[in-house]
Amino acid sequence: SGKELLQQYDAVVLAIGAMKPRDLAVEGRELAGVYFAMEYLKQQNKVNRGVTFNGERINAAGKRVLVIGGGDTGSDCVGTANRQRAEWVGQLEILPRPPEKRQPGNPWPYWANVLKTSSSHEEGCERMWSLSTRRFIGEKGRLTGVEVQEVDWIKTDGKWQMQEKEGTLRIIKADMVLLSMGFVHPVHEGLITELGLELDQRGNIKVDKDFATSQAGVFASGDAAIGASLVVTAIAKGQECALKVHEFLKKKTIV
Ligand SMILES: Cc1cc2nc3c(=O)[nH]c(=O)nc-3n(C[C@H](O)[C@H](O)[C@H](O)COP(=O)(O)OP(=O)(O)OC[C@H]3O[C@@H](n4cnc5c(N)ncnc54)[C@H](O)[C@@H]3O)c2cc1C
Structure with a gap:
């Protein structure tokens, strides 16, 4: 469950796609x-x-x-x-x-x-x-x-x-x-609801420029955050997100 993930990991990245069909x-x-x-x-x-x-x-x-x-x-x-x-x-x-x-x-x-x-x-x-x-x-x-x-x-x-x-x-x-x-947004039932994540106007997971969601330590990338897109975009966003998570973890370790 979302709660267990938060207990077990310092950072969680949701790359669950945008699977809710229109x-x-x-x-x-x-x-x-x-x-x-x-x-x-x-x-x-x-x-x-x-x-x-x-x-x-x-x-x-x-x-x-x-x-x-x-x-x-x-x-x-x-x-x-x-x-x-x-x-x-x-x-x-x-x-x-x-x-x-x-x-x-x-x-x-x-x-x-x-x-x-x-x-x-x-x-x-x-x-x-x-x-x-x-x-x-x-x-x-x-x-x-x-x-x-x-x-x-x-x-x-x-x-x-x-x-x-x-x-x-x-x-x-x-x-x-x-x-x-097409697909309207990620599936909300399950992890998104369990983690109580804020959504944007289109129903995707709301993230800031560092891919951080409204829940500390939880990040989102790919279609889950930008809506149904393309493979190349998801790969590029995944790489950017990984760097941001790395920065987040480094700060955590120093503290
Ligand atoms: C049928 C189809 C054809 C497509 N054709 C093209 C194409 O030709 N070219 C192109 O560029 N793009 C295409 N796309 C779009 C492309 O697949 C997506 O933009 C891209 O895969 C998004 O990558 P992602 O990693 O964000 O999510 P996804 O690739 O959707 O991966 C999300 C993964 O998370 C898993 N998941 C979901 N919820 C959970 C959960 N709670 N726990 C664990 N796992 C979970 C899903 O099962 C899935 O495996 C197509 C999409 C579809 C559906």
Whole structure:
């Protein structure tokens, strides 16, 4: 528990990632066949390693699989579903299709807002953009389709606003949906709550410039402190954090 960690160690670093997935609160969310991406991906990793897992086997074999969310996690779901021999794999994204090349307002070194096609996509995937998910449809408690609607993105007062396009409702036949719409913040239940740590406005662990949390001797780094990011950022932050913890421990030893 958090209390035991504080008793046993002079410094504790929380690098627990940002694993709380963004959910989709629409009609039919409870239907069998709708899963969070990480439930699916983690289970397949366990199967690959020959590790036993609890609960139902989530298998895309012979199914029509719709991945909701167009990021890296979604791309991993596409690849995994293909390798499990899904009948059809689709991926939908609420944002518009990105351009093939950087646009004038998006120069290097800023994050490149361009279309990314991974090897998973190349293995087979119908990619769809500017689609909002309205509801999940099912029969006898099991998913059979997803109702979607086309959306327009319009810039008003410098902010992008989404507008649903009338007359564009349609149903995509699917018997498995993988929700991969990003991660909102670290999981609060467990260590964060036990240690009584302060959170920032986005629900990440609040740290100061020295990676120190609101609890003396407890530090946080990586996605847990900055929110879901990238491997390179997590590595860089981890190194910076280690140096700060080293300084903290040296001061402690001298006292
Ligand atoms: C499916 C997926 C695909 C991704 N693809 C890419 C990509 O292609 N390129 C890229 O740059 N980034 C990618 N990312 C993001 C990248 O993985 C993260 O930004 C990075 O791993 C964050 O590193 P971290 O060390 O902060 O946390 P994580 O790598 O998330 O590690 C946190 C670890 O802490 C463990 N943990 C959590 N709670 C506890 C606890 N209470 N006690 C003990 N252990 C705990 C977790 O099980 C996990 O192993 C992807 C993320 C996901 C989920």
